[in-house]
Amino acid sequence: MRLDQIQAQQVSDAVTAFVDDINKRRGSVCATASSLRNGKPFRIFDTKMGSFNLCYFLEEVDGDGTAPFENSTKDRDRSVVRIPLIPRLGCPEEKLRSEIATMKFISAKTSIRIPKLYGYSTTSDNPIGVPFMVIEYIDATELSIQDVHDKQYREHILRQLGRLFLELYQLPFDRIGSFALDDEDISWTFGDHRPLQSMISEQELAGLQPSDIIPPGRTYNSTVDYSYALTGLAFNDWIKSRDAVFTKDDAENDLYDLYKFRSCVVDWVMAENNHGPYYLIHGDLLPSNILVNSNRDFVAIIDWEWCRTVPAELFVPPAWICGLDISYACCSVGYLSLFSATDEMQNALLCEIEAAYPQLYSRRPASLHPLAKLWRGNVKDLNKFCIAHSLLRPDNCITVYANNLDRYRHGLGSRASRVSAFYSSISGRKARELVLQKVEDGRLYKEDLRKRGMELQRETFVPLRPEDHQMPSLGGMTQWCFSTVFEAWRNHRWLSRASLVMFFSIPIAWWIRARRPLA
Numbered sequence: 473m474r475l476d477q478i479q480a481q482q483v484s485d486a487v488t489a490f491v492d493d494i495n496k497r498r499g500s501v502c503a504t505a506s507s508l509r510n511g512k513p514f515r516i517f518d519t520k521m522g523s524f525n526l527c528y529f530l531e532e533v534d535g536d537g538t539a540p541f542e543n544s545t546k547d548r549d550r551s552v553v554r555i556p557l558i559p560r561l562g563c564p565e566e567k568l569r570s571e572i573a574t575m576k577f578i579s580a581k582t583s584i585r586i587p588k589l590y591g592y593s594t595t596s597d598n599p600i601g602v603p604f605m606v607i608e609y610i611d612a613t614e615l616s617i618q619d620v621h622d623k624q625y626r627e628h629i630l631r632q633l634g635r636l637f638l639e640l641y642q643l644p645f646d647r648i649g650s651f652a653l654d655d656e657d658i659s660w661t662f663g664d665h666r667p668l669q670s671m672i673s674e675q676e677l678a679g680l681q682p683s684d685i686i687p688p689g690r691t692y693n694s695t696v697d698y699s700y701a702l703t704g705l706a707f708n709d710w711i712k713s714r715d716a717v718f719t720k721d722d723a724e725n726d727l728y729d730l731y732k733f734r735s736c737v738v739d740w741v742m743a744e745n746n747h748g749p750y751y752l753i754h755g756d757l758l759p760s761n762i763l764v765n766s767n768r769d770f771v772a773i774i775d776w777e778w779c780r781t782v783p784a785e786l787f788v789p790p791a792w793i794c795g796l797d798i799s800y801a802c803c804s805v806g807y808l809s810l811f812s813a814t815d816e817m818q819n820a821l822l823c824e825i826e827a828a829y830p831q832l833y834s835r836r837p838a839s840l841h842p843l844a845k846l847w848r849g850n851v852k853d854l855n856k857f858c859i860a861h862s863l864l865r866p867d868n869c870i871t872v873y874a875n876n877l878d879r880y881r882h883g884l885g886s887r888a889s890r891v892s893a894f895y896s897s898i899s900g901r902k903a904r905e906l907v908l909q910k911v912e913d914g915r916l917y918k919e920d921l922r923k924r925g926m927e928l929q930r931e932t933f934v935p936l937r938p939e940d941h942q943m944p945s946l947g948g949m950t951q952w953c954f955s956t957v958f959e960a961w962r963n964h965r966w967l968s969r970a971s972l973v974m975f976f977s978i979p980i981a982w983w984i985r986a987r988r989p990l991a
Contacts, residue, residue: 474867475678476715476917477926483677486559491526494555500599501528501553508591508606512549524560524567524670524777528553529609550609551590555602562676563668566652566688568603569594570668571777573651573660578776580660582639585772594657612763612771620759621795625768630820632770633789638824641843644749645781648698649691666690667698667780669755671705671866680712695746695783696738699863703734706866711906718914723907726870728891731899733862733873736881740859742785742849750781753864757790785850788860789817798861799868802876807854814851821847855880 475483494501502514514530521527532549558564575589588608596602619625645662652665666672666686675682685704692698707730710716717723754761755778763772791798794806794813801810825838838844850856855877862872882890895904921928 475674476713477921477929478924479678481926483559487557490557490559491521494526494600494602497600498528500601502530504599504604505530505551505553505590505606509549509551514551521557522775524557524673525775526555526557528555531609550611552587552607552609553600553604554607555600555604558602560677562673562678563688565594565603566665566668567673567777568592568605569653569657570650570665570779571775572605573653574776574779576660577651577662581643584636584639585770586776587772587774594653610763610772610774612765615759615762615764615768615770617759617792617795619764619768620793626816627820629768630793630817631824633793634817634821634824635828636770636773637787637789638821638828638843640752641787643752645752646748646750647691647693648750648781648783650780663691664689667692667782669778669780669864671709675705675709675712678713680708682708684708693747695741695785698783699737699741700734702863702866703730703737703869706730706733706869709867710870711910714913714917714920716914717910718918720907720911723910724891724895725874727903727907727910728894729870729873729878731894731903732878732881733859733869736859736873736877737863740785740856741783745784748783750783751787752779752781753787755779759792782864784846785856786860786864787846788851788857788864789814789847791857791861793817798858798865799871799875802854802858802872807876810854810857814854814857818844818847818851 474480498516502516505514506512512532513534515533516528517531518529519527520529530551530553556564556568561567572589572592572594575586578584578586579589587610590606590608592603592605593600594603598604615629620629647663648667649663650665650668651660651662653659654661666688672682672686682705685708686701692701710726710730717726754773754776756775757773761773761775762770763774765771791801791810793816794801794809796806796809800806822838822841822844825841825844826833829841833841839848850860858872858876862868878887878890895901918928
């Protein structure tokens with residue numbers, strides 16, 4: 473979910489004022505870090521602002537506080553003061569307490585490298601005047617998409633991802649939720665706090681009341697119940713946002729996709745996993761949250777604020793392994809890239825399993841490991857993979873269903889006729905009123921923009937070029953074609969000879985074109 477233009481401008485102004493106010497207390501920032509680092513004097517050498525946090529990068533200075541250790545053989549001690557951007561968060565205290573608790577858990581229970589936590593305050597009762605945490609500075613760079621698709625590093629990066637998921641898989645939980653600090657703000661607790669994610673924060677910020685769907689103290693021990701709640705967030709976003717749609721045709725198609733996506737989820741849940749175990753995910757595992765050295769070794773994983781436990785079906789690798797967001801990867805050319813990338817990811821996981829358990833899997837295939845079997849069903853099946861990522865980010869439910877799942881479930885027939893049939897049904901007739909309401913909401917929103925002297929800005933689709941993503945090999949494409957035809961046969965979705973010819977010729981023609989030099 474994104475804020476509408478009016479809200480986005482208001483939040484942007486509030487964030488600017490918030491940062492300006494903190495910048496007036498830069499001395500307090502340094503003094504606070506010093507008090508938590510054995511009195512070492514610090515100065516700010518850099519400042520960065522992300523989507524949800526403001527970071528001050530501090531370095532130790534000489535006793536007079538004026539010069540760094542330029543000519544000293546001693547390494548300069550560095551720290552980071554990380555402040556949540558309160559105007560940009562719908563639930564800032566909950567977010568910070570969850571992140572701190574998660575970092576404590578990860579440090580205590582895993583070998584995953586994260587920044588050391590030196591100190592924190594979850595309230596504004598401190599010299600800086602806002603909640604903060606002081607963490608270790610790690611001298612490394614952010615992983616980039618270019619790194620992921622560099623042949624020199626790709627296998628190494630995917631294997632490290634596999635190692636990360638393999639370790640988290642060893643820590644099963646009995647319910648779906650998030651970590652939080654105890655009443656004394658000292659230790660981590662788990663079991664009484666909702667599975668917090670960025671979409672809940674965004675909807676709270678926009679005034680869409682997501683806590684009516686997933687209240688703060690709500691946890692789950694049923695995959696079906698949790699998945700239904702996540703689709704509820706998607707409905708809530710679309711129904712209550714003023715700028716969701718502007719035409720009757722768009723409204724009818726979007727609402728159709730939402731209802732049909734929810735029906736997909738019922739079939740997607742594996743009955744044997746409905747009541748757990750559940751597994752911990754990072755929640756925002758973007759390349760920018762993975763710090764690496766020059767060899768592309770993972771040095772640290774940062775930004776754990778949206779970490780939560782999820783059903784086994786949602787314990788999947790990130791979609792960016794194919795170079796695309798899931799909304800692009802689920803359709804057309806992107807689908808081919810996704811197929812190739814998930815195959816590589818599965819192979820990387822098998823290598824890590826063999827390395828982690830050499831005695832156990834020296835005489836038996838690593839594919840028998842429970843995580844390998846889980847991914848064989850949830851990752852190699854791209855429709856399940858797309859559903860999983862849509863639920864991890866419910867604002868993608870409409871796009872994924874429209875671009876992929878609708879065609880998979882119903883074949884090459886007329887989508888318009890299916891939409892029409894839906895609105896002729898009993899449930900569809902009730903949905904018609906909502907369609908008209910959304911069109912009116914859009915009209916009133918555009919009128920509000922006009923009164924404020926603002927023009928409507930809509931996101932535009934940018935066509936993909938071959939260099940924008942990882943190109944699957946011819947072998948990978950052939951495997952994808954045959955596996956997809958097999959799935960069609962297995963599900964009795966027979967295709968005519970003409971359809972088969974078109975099915976094979978289009979991707980092969982694309983593959984040939986993609987390898988021509990770009991003009």
